[in-house]
Amino acid sequence: MTIILTFAVNSILNFLLGLLVAKFLGPAEFGRYAIAAAIATVVNTVGLDWLRLSATRFYSERTRQEEPAVRSTLETTFAIMALAIVLGAGVVILSGIDTGFTPGLIAATAAMCIAIGIFDFHTALARARFLERGYAHLVIVKNVALFILMVGSAMLFENATIVALGFAAGSLIAIVVGRVALRDPGLSPREAQSALARSFLAYGLPLVGANAIFQLMTILNRGAVASHYGFAEAGYFSLAADLGIRIFAVAGSAVDILLFQLAVRTDETHGREAANQQVSRNLVIILAFLAPLAAGYFVLLPPFQSLFVPSDFQGPFARYSLVLIPALLSFSLLQFALNPIFQIQKRTRPVIIAAGFGLVVNLALMAILPALYGPIGFALAQMGGMLAALGLTFMLALPLMTGRPPVKDVLVILGATALMAAAVWPMRSIDSALVALVVAPVVGGVIYGGLILGLDVAGLRAAVLQRLKTKLS
Numbered sequence: 001m002t003i004i005l006t007f008a009v010n011s012i013l014n015f016l017l018g019l020l021v022a023k024f025l026g027p028a029e030f031g032r033y034a035i036a037a038a039i040a041t042v043v044n045t046v047g048l049d050w051l052r053l054s055a056t057r058f059y060s061e062r063t064r065q066e067e068p069a070v071r072s073t074l075e076t077t078f079a080i081m082a083l084a085i086v087l088g089a090g091v092v093i094l095s096g097i098d099t100g101f102t103p104g105l106i107a108a109t110a111a112m113c114i115a116i117g118i119f120d121f122h123t124a125l126a127r128a129r130f131l132e133r134g135y136a137h138l139v140i141v142k143n144v145a146l147f148i149l150m151v152g153s154a155m156l157f158e159n160a161t162i163v164a165l166g167f168a169a170g171s172l173i174a175i176v177v178g179r180v181a182l183r184d185p186g187l188s189p190r191e192a193q194s195a196l197a198r199s200f201l202a203y204g205l206p207l208v209g210a211n212a213i214f215q216l217m218t219i220l221n222r223g224a225v226a227s228h229y230g231f232a233e234a235g236y237f238s239l240a241a242d243l244g245i246r247i248f249a250v251a252g253s254a255v256d257i258l259l260f261q262l263a264v265r266t267d268e269t270h271g272r273e274a275a276n277q278q279v280s281r282n283l284v285i286i287l288a289f290l291a292p293l294a295a296g297y298f299v300l301l302p303p304f305q306s307l308f309v310p311s312d313f314q315g316p317f318a319r320y321s322l323v324l325i326p327a328l329l330s331f332s333l334l335q336f337a338l339n340p341i342f343q344i345q346k347r348t349r350p351v352i353i354a355a356g357f358g359l360v361v362n363l364a365l366m367a368i369l370p371a372l373y374g375p376i377g378f379a380l381a382q383m384g385g386m387l388a389a390l391g392l393t394f395m396l397a398l399p400l401m402t403g404r405p406p407v408k409d410v411l412v413i414l415g416a417t418a419l420m421a422a423a424v425w426p427m428r429s430i431d432s433a434l435v436a437l438v439v440a441p442v443v444g445g446v447i448y449g450g451l452i453l454g455l456d457v458a459g460l461r462a463a464v465l466q467r468l469k470t471k472l473s
Contacts, residue, residue, distance in 0.1 A: 010139045015246045017146055021163060022239050023310040024154035031235035033160035034242060035222055036105055040112035040164075042215040047081050048117030049211060050204025055124040057203060057264060057343060064129065064184055071125075071184045072191035073200070078121060082114045108164035115171035122175055125182050127261055138178040145170030206348040207339065210355035214331065217362050217385055221378040224366060229375045237379065239313050240320035247297060248332045251289040256336040259285065263344055275344050276402045284405045284458040286337040288413050292448050294329040295421040298322070300440055303433035323379040330383075330390040338390075341397045350396040358389025409457045416451035420444040 022030045051074055063070045089110035093103045101109070119142060126135035149166030153159070218241065226234035259282040267275035297304070301318055309317045334354075342348045362385025369377030424444040430436040453461045 010143060012250060013143045013147075015243060015250075017143075017150060018239070018242055018246065019308055019310065020147075020151045021154050022235070022313065024151065025158055025160065025163065027232040027235035027312055028230075029158060029160050031226060031231035031233075031238060032101075032105070033163055034235065034238035035219070035226065036101065036109045036160060036164055037112060037167075037242075038215065038219050038222060038238075040109045040116060042212055042219060043085060043110075043113045044117045044120075045208055045211045045215055047085055047113070048078065048121070050201060050208040051078050051081070052117070052121045052124045053204040053207050053343075054200035055121060056128055056260065057346075058200065059125060059128045060264065060268065061129050062268065068184060068187065069191045069193050069196060072187055072189065073193050073196040074121075075187065076189045076192035077197050077200070078118070082117065085110055085113055102161065105161045105164065108161045108168065111168035112164050115168040118175055119171045122179065122182060127257060128264075130261065131182070134178065134182060138174050141177045142171055142174035145173045203346060203348060206350075206352040207343070209352040210339075213352070213355040213359050214386075214389075217359055217382060221362070221366070221382050224370070225375050225378050228370070233316075233375050236313055236316035237320050237375065239309070240317050240379075241324055241382075243309075244297075244321055244324050244328045245331070248290065248293060248328045251293045252286060252332040252336040255286055255289050256282070256340070260340050260343070263340060267344060272344070273402065276400075279340050279344050280401060280405055281458050282340060283337045284409050284413070285460070287333065287405075287410065288452055288457055288460070290329060290332050290336075291413050291417045292420055292444070294325055295417045296424070296441065296444060298325055299421050299425055299428055300437060302428050303430070303436040307433040307437060319376060320379050323376060323383055327379075327383040327386040330386040334386075334390050334393050338393045338397050341400050345400055347400070351393065354389045354393040354396060357392050358385040361385045361388040408455075412451065412455045412457050416448050419451070420448040423447050 021033070025033060055074055059070055059074065089106055092099065093106050099106065119138070123135055123138055126138065146167060149170045150163050153162040153166045157163075222234050222238055222241075225237050259278075263275050263278045263282060266278045301321055305314055305318050305321075339348075339351055342351055362381050365381035365384045366378060369380045371377070373380060421444075424440040427436050427440040427443070430439070453464060456462065
């Protein structure tokens with residue numbers, strides 16, 4: 001539970017951090033920073049994220065004790081890939097290619113990429129061993145450092161390059177401080193095995209490829225907005241997309257962060273069939289968290305914008321967000337509910353097929369919709385691409401789902417979400433945005449939670465009662 005709460009707090013703080021950085025940088029400079037951050041995320045996804053994914057699937061307390069080569073191979077391979085990214089950035093700078101970025105921003109983007117990768121890798125190691133205190137330590141130190149370095153540099157310099165370097169420095173500070181808790185016996189580069197590295201690559205590459213395609217979709221849309229309508233418009237689009245995905249990540253990742261590791265542990269201790277059943281139950285639980293979040297975000301977008309979004313971004317933020325909500329929900333369901341089906345089976349190739357299909361749909365819509373609707377057409381194209389990817393992923397996952405989610409549970413979730421949205425809709429017009437954002441989630445949560453627990457969706461009622469019983473005893 002500590003891991004879930006820590007992740008949720010981390011996501012909320014990242015959300016606030018993004019707002020503050022946008023406020024002090026302004027639309028144009030924030031647009032540059034957002035594109036650099038998106039590129040760093042894509043490069044991290046392609047070059048480093050397969051190691052994080054492999055850590056969550058193959059590293060555990062058992063392998064730590066019995067198979068030290070697993071951690072040694074992960075660490076050594078990570079160092080090699082990080083060096084390759086540094087060399088690649090150096091080649092781009094020395095080549096003189098016109099990227100639209102200064103050499104400093106190119107170097108800062110590479111530093112952000114490695115910082116993202118190394119932090120996510122170490123938090124994955126902590127989660128794989130259920131080290132709640134070590135995970136919380138990493139997250140707390142990182143957030144304190146980022147607020148000081150990023151917000152401070154945005155206020156003082158109003159420069160995207162310096163803010164990006166602040167992000168990298170803050171993330172690396174957390175690793176230096178928290179790495180001691182993650183030490184393994186026998187950890188040495190000499191223990192690394194090339195055969196293990198190849199197996200990690202075979203497992204992680206399709207997942208990485210799919211994520212890279214989705215990130216490429218984001219970069220193409222943002223880049224097209226910047227090219228046709230300027231960096232300020234790209235900043236509006238970027239803030240809506242970035243804050244939206246962070247909000248959905250709070251719900252999706254916070255639940256998946258524990259549920260997937262439980263499925264991996266079940267696979268190790270009780271076999272594949274039991275793990276498949278756990279993944280099927282996980283799917284319903286994640287849907288139960290994401291569906292009301294999407295509906296609530298849609299209903300409460302006006303007071304949310306009024307209270308949290310910097311005044312320079314208001315208006316465009318709401319327009320882009322309304323279109324992007326289906327895209328954010330689709331991406332979250334794909335990542336946290338459907339991809340684990342392939343991951344537990346260690347058959348991850350179908351995910352890249354679905355992602356490629358989504359990109360093709362996005363590109364096709366980019367050629368049509370902006371001419372009809374202006375810059376919002378790029379957001380519509382992204383929505384169409386993500387919906388297409390979700391649909392194909394679901395179709396490819398069906399043959400592997402030995403334990404299908406109960407139709408009753410899915411219908412209850414959808415019905416409860418609709419009732420919740422109808423109940424809180426009038427509250428979006430409350431004069432005080434703060435009051436609306438406090439009262440509406442409480443009222444909606446009581447209605448939705450009462451229906452979900454009352455009808456025992458995914459066995460959640462029994463789990464909650466057992467948890468309360470344990471706490472009381």
